[in-house]
Amino acid sequence: MKPRAADDYAQVDEIAWQPFPEALSAGGIRWKLLHVSPEMGAWTAMFDCPRGSSFARHIHIGPGEYLLTKGKMEVRGGKDKGGATALAPGYGYEACNARHDKTYFPIASEFYMTFLGPLHFIEEDGATRAVVGWDQARALWETQTAAAKKTGKKKK
Amino acid sequence: MKPRAADDYAQVDEIAWQPFPEALSAGGIRWKLLHVSPEMGAWTAMFDCPRGSSFARHIHIGPGEYLLTKGKMEVRGGKDKGGATALAPGYGYEACNARHDKTYFPIASEFYMTFLGPLHFIEEDGATRAVVGWDQARALWETQTAAAKKTGKKKK
Amino acid sequence: MKPRAADDYAQVDEIAWQPFPEALSAGGIRWKLLHVSPEMGAWTAMFDCPRGSSFARHIHIGPGEYLLTKGKMEVRGGKDKGGATALAPGYGYEACNARHDKTYFPIASEFYMTFLGPLHFIEEDGATRAVVGWDQARALWETQTAAAKKTGKKKK
């Protein structure tokens, strides 16, 4: 039978930011993948979101929890349009199947998030743009960090 | 804060089988949705699979566990082609991200399965055909059982 | 980063029953451990429960789901005393934190159950008798099956 899982640790400020795909975001969002849990399909990341950046339309396939450590995040149009506005330090629980048509950062922001299951990026009509779970996140991260090592540069 | 979740019970033999969508299966597979866990995105169902029936190509986005209570199930081509063949009574664990190009039932079979997260039905090239999680499963089930009540018939 | 989890299969009828500890049950209950998920702390087992057998008082620390494949199970005194009575084929969802003071089998019964997290066996006043999760289950199972191999006997 399978062995115990192992503890893990990451020194967050020693990990270089990588660009988050433009197909899934706008305005220069960067990320750090901190952990994957392949057995249960969970993953954990930090996001650096410049003023005016945003994530593309997506559905949370599984619950997600964030800690906004810096800035301001407008979910579903923000509080003024019936959505929610998070202010650092803010905690949010995105329920399984929450649909976010636009997640917008009016000022420079940063957040930490744990995901159970993937994000389902969709078109306005619901058609799939991408399913991004721990496996796709890890593949992207490994490609990006391998390329970063090759060029011998680390952007912080 | 949120209240405790409630216990639940279903008398399996008093629930009528409903047809499983032909877009996702072939050969007359029928199903019973037994439970959904909306918070964590889990769901539980039974499947009745006639001789020669099969499920379409899919990826398990999250782990799944089955108990084959009757018959024989060939996963990924079956044992002869490098896949697995389950014989009742058989237990299987489908790991998160397992891809099943064809799940085939050479004889009349029945199985019970618990899913964490959705099934991602895909085309051969990986393009999304459908993402079927607890929410889609529940919507389908409610449509089917409402229709069944209307006609006043229960098929067992 | 951690690799994908692996699929698993168990031919249920080729696994010999082992006695379930008398400190946690009465009347000769036997079990088969089918799977453990060490990362998320889940486990899956079958139980063979003779007429008149019972499980000791416990709390489900995490949700559990069962399929009663044979017989009759009375939970919390059974239906007549405000609890629930399951009849095969019956499906049950035991919510996280469900407390079961007695789970009783008036006739020979068998059920399959998936657990997320441990069972907390307690005394009447709530004091801990044992915390039995995937790790304790696995340790017990490995001890029992190692001993069974040594004696060269398999009881079915």
Add this chain to the structure above:
Amino acid sequence: MKPRAADDYAQVDEIAWQPFPEALSAGGIRWKLLHVSPEMGAWTAMFDCPRGSSFARHIHIGPGEYLLTKGKMEVRGGKDKGGATALAPGYGYEACNARHDKTYFPIASEFYMTFLGPLHFIEEDGATRAVVGWDQARALWETQTAAAKKTGKKKK
């Protein structure tokens, strides 16, 4: 069938710290309970740990993930004694069944943590001191915040 779960938001700096029980910690640790997920048995909290404070011996019954936002945390004696030392900003994954005999804060520290399942606080010999899951956490939190409202004081 059960409805969708709801999104949730907490303005972290507007929630007053409450004392974490002395039976489970030493040195004046305070906490804020941010969220509970009753269906899956998960919970999320922040901890404020003064210089020299520590958590009592415990086992993680289920995986936990933390973001150390301030200070320094020594797990299992710290790096010098074969354990781990976290420095803010640091991320850690505590595997299911990780045993922590002492978690010590040599300087004033703060961390955010998501838990799946309870903490099992134990004596040196493994005997149960307390099982603290979402349900116990919520009960404690509600008692503390109700008392705080009564006295009309909020400590920040």
